[in-house]
Amino acid sequence: MKPATVRRTDLRYRIGLNLRAVVGRSYPRIVGANREPSWIFFEALLPLLGIAAYVFIYQSFGARSFAAAAGNTTAQAVISANTNALIASVVLGGTMVAFWLNVLWSMASQLYWEKEIGNLQLYMMAPMNRMALLGGMAVGGMVMTSMRAVSTLVAGILVFGVIFQVADPLTLLAVFFAALIALYGLGMMFASLYLLWGREAWNLSALMEEPIFFSSGFYFPVGGLFRVPGWGPIIAIIGSFVPATFGLDALRQLTLGSTAFGGQLWIFDVKTELYILVFMAVLFLILARYSLRYLETLAKREGKLTSRHQ
Amino acid sequence: MNTFWRTFKVAAWLGWEMDSNWTEPWLFMVYSVVKPVAGAFILVLMYTVFAFIGNRPDPAAFSYMYVGNSFFIFVGSVLFGTFQVIQSDREWYQTIRYVYISPISYYVYIVGRAVSKVGVAAFAVAITLAFGVAFLGVQIHLTVDAVPLFAASMLLGLAVLLAIGICLGGISFLTAKHTHGLAEGIPGLFYVFCGVLFPLSILPSWGQAIGKAIPLTYWFDITRRLLAPTLGVDSTLAGYSDLTIMALLVVSSVAFFGLSLLIFKTGEYFARKAGKIDMTTSY
Amino acid sequence: MPYAVETRDLTRIFAGKKKRRIRRKRATGEGEDHLGPVTALDQVSIQIRDGELFGMLGPNGAGKTTLIKILATLLLPTSGQAFVAGHDVAKDPFPIRQRINMVSGGETSGYGLLTARENVWMFSQFYGVPSKVSKGRIDELMHTFGLWDKRDAKVRMLSTGQRQKMNMIRGFVTDPDILFLDEPTLGLDVNAARVIRDYITNWVRSQKSKTVLLTTHYMAEADQMCDRIAIIDNGKILACDTPENLKRMIRTETTFRLEVDTIRDIASFSSMEGVKNFSHTDDISKNRTHLTFILEDEGPVAEILSTITSQGKKVHSLQKSEPTLEDVFISMVGRGFE
Ligand SMILES: Nc1ncnc2c1ncn2[C@@H]1O[C@H](COP(=O)(O)OP(=O)(O)OP(=O)(O)O)[C@@H](O)[C@H]1O
Ligand SMILES: [Mg+2]
Numbered sequence: 001m002k003p004a005t006v007r008r009t010d011l012r013y014r015i016g017l018n019l020r021a022v023v024g025r026s027y028p029r030i031v032g033a034n035r036e037p038s039w040i041f042f043e044a045l046l047p048l049l050g051i052a053a054y055v056f057i058y059q060s061f062g063a064r065s066f067a068a069a070a071g072n073t074t075a076q077a078v079i080s081a082n083t084n085a086l087i088a089s090v091v092l093g094g095t096m097v098a099f100w101l102n103v104l105w106s107m108a109s110q111l112y113w114e115k116e117i118g119n120l121q122l123y124m125m126a127p128m129n130r131m132a133l134l135g136g137m138a139v140g141g142m143v144m145t146s147m148r149a150v151s152t153l154v155a156g157i158l159v160f161g162v163i164f165q166v167a168d169p170l171t172l173l174a175v176f177f178a179a180l181i182a183l184y185g186l187g188m189m190f191a192s193l194y195l196l197w198g199r200e201a202w203n204l205s206a207l208m209e210e211p212i213f214f215s216s217g218f219y220f221p222v223g224g225l226f227r228v229p230g231w232g233p234i235i236a237i238i239g240s241f242v243p244a245t246f247g248l249d250a251l252r253q254l255t256l257g258s259t260a261f262g263g264q265l266w267i268f269d270v271k272t273e274l275y276i277l278v279f280m281a282v283l284f285l286i287l288a289r290y291s292l293r294y295l296e297t298l299a300k301r302e303g304k305l306t307s308r309h310q
Numbered sequence: 311m312n313t314f315w316r317t318f319k320v321a322a323w324l325g326w327e328m329d330s331n332w333t334e335p336w337l338f339m340v341y342s343v344v345k346p347v348a349g350a351f352i353l354v355l356m357y358t359v360f361a362f363i364g365n366r367p368d369p370a371a372f373s374y375m376y377v378g379n380s381f382f383i384f385v386g387s388v389l390f391g392t393f394q395v396i397q398s399d400r401e402w403y404q405t406i407r408y409v410y411i412s413p414i415s416y417y418v419y420i421v422g423r424a425v426s427k428v429g430v431a432a433f434a435v436a437i438t439l440a441f442g443v444a445f446l447g448v449q450i451h452l453t454v455d456a457v458p459l460f461a462a463s464m465l466l467g468l469a470v471l472l473a474i475g476i477c478l479g480g481i482s483f484l485t486a487k488h489t490h491g492l493a494e495g496i497p498g499l500f501y502v503f504c505g506v507l508f509p510l511s512i513l514p515s516w517g518q519a520i521g522k523a524i525p526l527t528y529w530f531d532i533t534r535r536l537l538a539p540t541l542g543v544d545s546t547l548a549g550y551s552d553l554t555i556m557a558l559l560v561v562s563s564v565a566f567f568g569l570s571l572l573i574f575k576t577g578e579y580f581a582r583k584a585g586k587i588d589m590t591t592s593y
Numbered sequence: 594m595p596y597a598v599e600t601r602d603l604t605r606i607f608a609g610k611k612k613r614r615i616r617r618k619r620a621t622g623e624g625e626d627h628l629g630p631v632t633a634l635d636q637v638s639i640q641i642r643d644g645e646l647f648g649m650l651g652p653n654g655a656g657k658t659t660l661i662k663i664l665a666t667l668l669l670p671t672s673g674q675a676f677v678a679g680h681d682v683a684k685d686p687f688p689i690r691q692r693i694n695m696v697s698g699g700e701t702s703g704y705g706l707l708t709a710r711e712n713v714w715m716f717s718q719f720y721g722v723p724s725k726v727s728k729g730r731i732d733e734l735m736h737t738f739g740l741w742d743k744r745d746a747k748v749r750m751l752s753t754g755q756r757q758k759m760n761m762i763r764g765f766v767t768d769p770d771i772l773f774l775d776e777p778t779l780g781l782d783v784n785a786a787r788v789i790r791d792y793i794t795n796w797v798r799s800q801k802s803k804t805v806l807l808t809t810h811y812m813a814e815a816d817q818m819c820d821r822i823a824i825i826d827n828g829k830i831l832a833c834d835t836p837e838n839l840k841r842m843i844r845t846e847t848t849f850r851l852e853v854d855t856i857r858d859i860a861s862f863s864s865m866e867g868v869k870n871f872s873h874t875d876d877i878s879k880n881r882t883h884l885t886f887i888l889e890d891e892g893p894v895a896e897i898l899s900t901i902t903s904q905g906k907k908v909h910s911l912q913k914s915e916p917t918l919e920d921v922f923i924s925m926v927g928r929g930f931e
Contacts, residue, residue, distance in 0.1 A: 007691045017721030024718025032706040038485040046495020053501035057356060057375065060508035065365045082363050086356075101494075118701050122763075125665045126719035127690035133719075200332050207341060211348035219352055224359035261363045300669045303607055303662075589705065589749050 014129075021128035025136025026143065029106075033144045044148040048155050051094035054219050055160050058086045084163055085260040086220070091156030092251050093218035095149040096244050099183055100212065102145040104205040107187030110137055112194045112201050121305045130292050131285075134191060138184040164255040171270060172254045178277035179247025185284030186243060192288065192295040215239025222249055223265030243280050246273040317414040321422025325391070329426050339433075346383045346434040347441065353379055353507070354446060369447060371508075376448045377538050378506040378530055380438040384431050385471060385526065386497045391427030392475025395420045396482050400588060407588040417574055420479055421472060428468060449538055456536045459552065463536070466559040467529035473566035480570070480577030484586060500526050510546040518546065525562030528555045595679035597771050597804035598641040598664060602673035605634040605659050605828075633659040635828035636673065641806060641821075646797045648819030649808040650918075652926055656828040657808040658697070661773045664806070665695045677771060691720070693771045696764035698757060698779025705749035709740065709759045712748055713766055720767040727766060734762040737792060739785065753780045761789060765796070774807040778814065786814075794818050816918040826926040839921045847891055848920050849913055851884040854906040861900060862886070867893040872923045881909065887916075887924045 033039050062083030069075040114120040123133055156162045166172055194201035212218075216239045217225060225236040239245050250273040253266055267273070299305045330338045353375055361367045399406040410416055442448035452460065478496060501507065503521040510521045521527045531547045532555045547555070581587050608630055633656045641647040649657045662668040664677050666686040675682045677689045703712035710731055717727040735741045738758045743751060751759065757780050764772055774793070778786040797803050809815050815822055816836045823833040832839060846869055855875055862871050862884075869887040876883060886897065891913075901908055 007688065009688065009691075013721065020718040020721050020724075024715045027711070027715055027718075028704040028707050031711070032704060035706050036485075042485065042495060047498065048495075049498030049502050050494050051498075053498060053507060054356070056502060056512055057353070057507050058360065060512040061357070061360050061365070061368060061371060063512060064368055064371055068366050079365055082360075082365060086360065119703065121662075121665075121667050122695075122702050122716060123719065124667055125690060125693070125695055126716070127687055128719045128721070203332060203341060207345065210345050210352065214348045214352045214355065217355075220356045220359045224355055224362060227362065228355075228358065261359075264363070265359070297669070300667060303668050305662075305667050585750075 017127065018129050018132035018135075021126075021132035022136040022139060025133055026140030027136075029137070029140025029144050033147075040147070043144075044151050047098070047148060048094075048152060051090060051097075051152060052155075052160075054090045054094075055087050055156075058083055058090065059160075062086075082261065085256050087160055088156070088162045088164060088256055089221055089248075089252055090219050091152060091160065091162050092255065093213075093220075093248060094152040094156070096179075096248055096251075097213065097218050098145050098148040098152065099142070099180060100218075100242075100244055101209070102141045103183050103187035103190075104208055106141045106144075107134075107137060107184060108190035108194050109201050109205055111191045112198065115195065115305065124296065124300075124305055130296065131188075131289055134188040134288065134292070137191075138188065142180060142184065165257055166255055167257070168254060171274065172251065175247060175250045175254065175270065175274050175277065178274060178281055179243050179251075182243035182247070182277050182281035182284055185281055185288055188288035189284055189291055192291040195295050195299065212239065212242055212244075216242045216245040217248060218244065221252060221261060221265040223261075223267055226267065227265075240267075243277055243284075246276050246280075249273055250277070313413075314415060314418050317418045318422040318425075321419045322425040325395075325423035326426035328423075329430065342430045343434050343437050346380075346438055349383075350376065350379055350438050350442070369449075372446075373442075373448045373538060374509070374534070375507045376442045376446065377439070377450070377534055380435050380442065381530060381533055382497070382501065382506050383435050383438065384428070384468065385500055387427045387431035387434075388424060388468065388471040389475045389478060389496055391424035392420055392472060393478035393482050395423045396479050410587060416578070417476065417571070420476060424472060424475060451539060452537050453539075459556065460533070460536045463529060463532045463556065463559060466556075466563050467526070467533070469563045470525050470529065470559070470566050473563065473570040476570040477566075477573045480574035483577035483581035484584070500524065503527070504530055505546070506530055521546075525559060525566065528558050528562075531555060532559070595676070596640045597643045597645065597802075598639070598647075598675075598677055598806060600637050600639050600660075600664075600673065600675045603634055603637040603660070603663065603670050603675050604632070604672045605656070605663060605668065606671045607631045607633055632828050634663070634670075637825075637828070637830055639823055639830060639833060641804060643802045643804060644797065645820045646794065646805045646807065646818055648815040648822040649806065649825055650810075650812070650815055650822055650922060651808075651825035655825045655926075657825060658775055659828075660825075661695065661697075661775050661806065661808065665693060665773055666690060692769055693773065694720075694764045694767050694769040695773040695775070696760045696777055698776035699753075700760055701756065702760065702763070703748045706747060708745045708747055709751060709755075710735070710744045713759060713763045716763050717766045722767055730766050730768070731762060734765055738762060738788060754782060754785055757781055758785065758789075770802060771804045771806070774805060776809055777807065778809070778811065790814060790818055812917065812919040812922060822918070824922060824925050831925045832921075836918055840916045840918065843887065843916050843921055843924050846916070846924065847888045847913060848916050849886045849888060849894060849897075849911065851886070851897075851901075851911050852909040853882050853884065853901050854909075855880050856882045856901065856904060856906050858904060859884075862897065865893050865896055865900075868897075870924050885920065885923060887920060 033043070062079060065079050066076055066083075069079060111120060114123065124130075157164070194204070197204065215225070215235045216222060217236075222236055222239070222245055225232050225239070236245075246267070249267050250270045252260070253270050258266065258269070268276075296305075332338075333341070357368075357372045357375070396406065399409060409419065439448070439450065443450055474496075503513070503517060504524055504527040505521060510518050510527070513521060528547070528550075531550075532552060535552065550558075578587075635656075637656075637660065639647075649660070651657050659668065663670055663675055663682060666677075666682050666689055669683055678692050680686075680689050682689060703715075707715065710728075713731050714724070714727050717731075718724075722730075732741075732744075735744050738761060740755060740758045740762065743755055746755075748756070748759070757777075761777060764774070777793070778789055781789065793805060793807070797805050807815075807819065819836065821833065821835050822839060824831045824839070832842065834842070855877075856873075859871075859873055862868055867889045869889055871884060871886045873882055873884045875881075886893075888894070894911075898908060898911070
């Protein structure tokens with residue numbers, strides 16, 4: 001082995017160090033998921049069923065409506081178009097659900113979990129930037145989850161015959177990635193907070209499933225919630241803090257055309273929503289960095305970086 | 311028998327403590343209700359949106375869906391409550407080896423752990439239904455002479471659910487930490503094929519065949535028949551009388567109990583053989 | 594030239610556990626029953642020179658791990674200062690982290706689904722070690738530590754000792770300048786422990802400015818390996834010197850070893866005049882008790898013997914001996930071992 005190395009601190013070195021850290025931390029997620037073959041079945045295929053249920057609801061509503069409008073071909077055409085758009089909304093929501101669940105269970109609760117299995121202290125002792133650690137988890141999580149997201153999308157198109165019309169693929173990609181980064185940024189922020197809340201964190205994640213599916217409009221255009229008189233807009237505005245809300249609204253506009261649902265169910269136009277998403281992404285990342293730094297100091301002061309293994 | 315009862319009691323106590331003591335009791339109650347009610351609201355909004363964009367309002371289909379979904383809360387919690395025992399004891403608390411080597415029936419232990427989930431679920435179902443009737447115009451008419459049948463069907467339905475949960479537990483002896491895939495996926499299977507939210511007739515014929523092979527389908531049907539007899543949405547199971555359905559439920563719950571024992575023992579056997587009883591699989 | 598490690602009046606107080614209404618099943622296992630604040634380190638001042646192999650000896654709960662955690666930038670001091678490689682641990686952790694690594698006995702780091710090699714590689718990435726360099730070092734270390742045939746085994750399949758070897762490799766793979774080892778040979782068999790001890794010693798001796806701070810409960814290990822040793826108890830440093838000098842410190846005292854029939858009533862020894870300290874271990878298989886006395890002079894020997902024989906016990910051997918590190922330890926912190 002070489003004699004004691006001279007330690008560098010220049011920018012190039014730091015970038016290299018943190019990139020390596022990102023790769024290092026994402027590695028277990030990417031290979032780990034593939035290494036356990038049951039994973040594909042449990043994490044990518046089984047959840048499709050839940051989404052299928054929502055698809056069938058609209059199919060069944062649509063079929064009853066269609067039958068009731070017998071004889072009126074224009075009305076029937078409208079019903080068919082609406083039903084397709086609603087089902088497409090569900091499928092898009094299903095892809096986003098995959099990421100949201102990953103954010104909740106593999107980002108937000110992850111640092112707490114790492115602490116319990118004794119890895120956190122080793123991470124906190126290493127020279128890499130803490131954001132690189134969270135970044136690695138996020139990248140790994142995204143890769144791991146995109147399999148499920150893609151299978152949802154494919155099933156939507158092949159099995160349920162959903163028709164997407166993409167006119168502007170570049171904006172679509174921009175919106176998708178902005179939403180994704182904002183989502184994982186939010187997850188990073190939660191990660192530090194969860195470290196503080198400990199065991200209650202698990203329940204918090206559980207609590208952010210259905211209520212958020214609801215308030216962010218994962219399975220229906222969220223504009224519908226805005227139009228419920230009274231409490232609807234309040235819930236929807238609260239739900240908008242989860243980037244999935246604007247992300248889904250923009251994605252639906254971009255894939256169904258802004259005239260779908262008579263153009264009555266969108267919140268803003270796509271551009272505005274994209275700006276909001278970018279803003280959220282930056283904001284959450286910054287907040288994540290500061291809350292992590294704060295939490296790290298707090299934990300170091302109180303001796304809470306390690307729990308089970310002294 | 312005595313050991314079984316003791317194991318059951320201790321496990322039930324433990325399950326209740328684990329579920330509830332992370333917070334104040336009132337917060338726990340809110341928490342237990344918020345999730346299922348929010349789940350119901352997703353459906354409400356799906357329906358609202360559907361009607362809003364110019365389609366025909368369809369209160370019967372809505373009631374059908376709402377009642378089915380309310381009872382589905384049992385499915386989610388009982389299944390999750392059973393198979394999650396193995397996963398959380400193994401990966402999270404890492405106590406599985408100590409419980410497992412103690413001279414009790416692990417099978418009974420798991421059933422016991424799930425009991426508190428059943429209780430909490432019953433509470434959530436009641437709240438959800440009451441909410442639907444009070445504010446959303448859901449139609450429920452339970453007649454007095456239907457009550458015994460309703461009680462019997464509830465008992466059988468829960469027994470089937472527990473048995474299915476244990477089957478999953480047996481499988482999760484052998485698999486990595488997939489709590490989420492399982493928690494969403496298996497209930498999803500029943501959500502789709504058991505006529506919970508929409509009539510079976512909307513499924514392709516192979517889907518209907520699957521549905522008819524799962525006892526829960528009959529459970530949902532009889533529950534809905536007894537609670538909301540006036541809907542008249544589904545015709546797939548119309549040919550069966552109430553008593554036929556009850557008989558089917560009895561037979562299938564016995565069959566599933568046997569199956570759960572078999573799968574559980576098999577899973578346990580192979581897990582011991584492969585040294586997987588106390589593995590941890592984080593990544 | 595700055596010290597590799599230096600602490601000045603370093604104090605660490607853990608706030609008492611808040612009594613939580615919440616009783617988790619897990620929490621009961623942790624069992625910290627004290628509720629008031631604990632002074633884990635009390636005005637500790639030590640200096641470890643560059644290139645030194647420095648040992649820490651102390652009974653359970655003495656504060657060794659706490660000290661290492663502070664030096665490894667995982668814990669902040671309550672008061673006082675600590676410097677590693679010339680940098681303040683509280684103010685300037687980054688350059689420290691580049692230069693250090695830590696291995697604790699019995700730790701369970703890593704991800705069960707990765708292989709031993711992948712796990713170590715992953716941790717090396719957090720130190721920016723290029724993958725090729727890292728893999729080369731891992732292979733070399735795996736050969737050295739006898740883990741080569743387990744290189745591709747999943748971590749969850751490794752035995753306790755194999756895991757510990759993997760952890761050691763994780764510590765060396767980043768080529769740190771200062772390595773903190775908290776009971777590194779915990780759970781290892783005699784052979785593996787020897788290999789690791791030799792490797793550590795050689796690692797420090799054969800390279801310029803490699804420093805190791807090691808804690809252990811094995812006296813012989815400390816005696817044989819360390820350049821200097823600090824004895825710590827209740828958060829205080831009682832002595833800090835080379836093993837030879839430490840032993841010389843109690844040279845004025847006399848050490849006697851006795852082997853007698855198993856004897857229960859030992860309390861009376863501590864009140865005897867001239868007995869500085871003593872320890873006892875029972876040898877159950879032979880039904881005997883080994884006693885070690887640190888005496889101011891040979892005066893009390895007769896009294897000790899008569900006390901034993903008056904209980905009807907036989908004395909099988911009595912021997913005056915050169916002090917070992919263990920005797921130093923007993924003489925200083927013996928009360929913890931009663
Ligand atoms: N996070 C913590 N919170 C509260 N008290 C702590 C914490 N960590 C350590 N202590 C207390 O500080 C004291 C010193 O502990 P430390 O772990 O440093 O001892 P040690 O010398 O490493 O002991 P051992 O030989 O058993 O490893 C003990 O009384 C311990 O209970
Ligand atoms: Mg220690």
